[in-house]
Amino acid sequence: MIGLTLLALTLGANPGExxxxxxxxxxxxxxxxxxxxxxxxxxxxxxxxxxxxxxxxIRSARRDVGREGLDGASAEASTERARRRWMxxxxxxxxxxxxxxxxxxxxxxxxxxxxxxxxxHTRHWTAQRVDGQTTHWTLAQDTQRGAVSARFGSVLIGGExxxxxxxxAPQAPVTAIxxxxxxxxxxxxxxxxxxxxxxxxxxxxxxxxxxxSSAHKRIWATGRLRDGNRFAIPGEGEYTAFTFPxxxxxxxxxxxxxxxxxxxxxxxxxxxxxLVWIEIGALPAAIDYAAAANGWR
Numbered sequence: 001m002i003g004l005t006l007l008a009l010t011l012g013a014n015p016g017e018x019x020x021x022x023x024x025x026x027x028x029x030x031x032x033x034x035x036x037x038x039x040x041x042x043x044x045x046x047x048x049x050x051x052x053x054x055x056x057x058i059r060s061a062r063r064d065v066g067r068e069g070l071d072g073a074s075a076e077a078s079t080e081r082a083r084r085r086w087m088x089x090x091x092x093x094x095x096x097x098x099x100x101x102x103x104x105x106x107x108x109x110x111x112x113x114x115x116x117x118x119x120x121h122t123r124h125w126t127a128q129r130v131d132g133q134t135t136h137w138t139l140a141q142d143t144q145r146g147a148v149s150a151r152f153g154s155v156l157i158g159g160e161x162x163x164x165x166x167x168x169a170p171q172a173p174v175t176a177i178x179x180x181x182x183x184x185x186x187x188x189x190x191x192x193x194x195x196x197x198x199x200x201x202x203x204x205x206x207x208x209x210x211x212x213s214s215a216h217k218r219i220w221a222t223g224r225l226r227d228g229n230r231f232a233i234p235g236e237g238e239y240t241a242f243t244f245p246x247x248x249x250x251x252x253x254x255x256x257x258x259x260x261x262x263x264x265x266x267x268x269x270x271x272x273x274x275l276v277w278i279e280i281g282a283l284p285a286a287i288d289y290a291a292a293a294n295g296w297r
Contacts (some may be wrong), residue, residue, distance in 0.1 A: 026064035034079040036103045043091035045100045053107055053292040084137045085289075107292075116289050120281020121258050122205065129293035130156055135230050137164075138290045140280050142233070146203070148274040149235040150263065154249070154290070161296060163244040165221065165263060166231050168275050172238035173265035178219040178248060180261040186211035189256040199220040206260025206277040210221055219248055236294045253284045 037054060040046045046054065057228070089096050115128035123141055131138040138161060140153035148169045154161045165176055181189060193200055193208045200208035210216075221242035232239045252261060257280050265274040290296070 004158065009089055026061055029083040030058065030061035030065060031079050034082045036099055037095055038086035039085040039089070039091075039099055040088070042087050045091075046103075049292075049295055050104065050107060054103065056288045056292060058287060063284060101229045104142075111289075111293055114293060116286075118282035118286040118289070120283075123238065123279040123281055125153070125281060125283055125286035127290040127293065137231070138294055139286055141281075143276045143278055145276045146274070148265065148276055149233065149237075150276045151231075152263065152278050153235045155231055156294070160244070161290075161294075162225075163246055163248050164225065164231060165242045165244065166233045167240045167242070167265060167274075168233060168237040169240070169265060170237050171201065173272050173273055174239045174268045175224075175266050176242045177264045177266070178244060179213075179216045179262055179264060180219075180251060181211040181255060181259065182215050182217035182262035185253060186215035189259050204260070204277050206279055207262070209256065210259050215252075219244065219251070248289060249283070252280055253287065255280045257281055257283075266279040 036046075037058060040051060040054070086096070086099075111129070113124065118125040118127065123126065123143065125141050126137070127139050128136060130138055130209060132158075137153050137155050140151050142149070142151050144150070148167065151164075151166045153164065155164050156162070167173060167176070171256065189209050190211060191209055192198070192212070200206075201213075208218070221244055223243050225241040225243055227241060229239060231241055253263070259280050260277045261280065263276050263278065264272055267273050
């Protein structure tokens with residue numbers, strides 16, 4: 001997976017050292033980013049967009065601490081020590097300037113290609129930098145089931161990110177619903193296959209981890225996008241695009257990376273005419289890249 005973790009590793013690498021060799025754990029990565037944050041708090045070296053990217057990197061590193069099962073209290077103590085040390089340093093200290101310079105080099109190298117692939121367990125997200133006039137998606141995962149193919153993610157419309165589901169299906173759906181685990185009723189994902197002894201619900205592997213349907217929440221599409229095929233995806237069948245609330249991405253990133261979310265398609269009489277699954281995977285890191293590349297706050 002290419003993400004803000006790589007930014008932290010590159011930041012901490014010595015000159016001439018491969019940033020991925022002997023990669024430190026998430027606590028060390030977080031401490032390195034906190035060091036730059038503390039320097040900027042004291043000296044205001046970073047431009048606004050650079051600081052925004054740094055803050056996103058810190059949030060990503062904190063997520064990694066939890067994902068790697070590390071002691072959060074120990075990580076916070078370590079980062080606080082790093083913060084105190086660098087807050088007390090002189091803004092004219094060459095070592096201080098070196099830390100900031102390495103951060104800038106790492107950030108610009110990370111964003112240089114303008115596109116990154118974020119591998120999950122079975123699917124991947126693509127994030128990229130675009131301008132407001134292109135037909136590119138800033139964030140996307142492709143999926144297919146039977147005769148239905150789809151792309152879910154975000155696009156730029158009028159310079160603003162919009163959560164979008166683009167569909168190719170034999171019959172054009174009238175609406176779409178996103179179904180995912182409701183954390184208020186199911187705080188933790190459960191293995192619905194009983195360790196592989198049972199098939200996943202509906203036969204899709206991504207349905208194997210999550211919650212029973214009774215503990216799902218459903219988020220309706222907010223409307224259909226009349227875009228003149230601007231964001232159409234390859235494939236056979238009728239093209240339809242649905243917009244979703246921006247809060248959908250926050251709801252998805254709160255889930256386990258191995259979980260899936262179901263996108264259901266309905267005709268005008270309320271009959272389900274298709275469904276596809278997306279994997280949460282590395283969505284948080286992909287969002288961070290898309291945000292940094294496109295200058296979102």
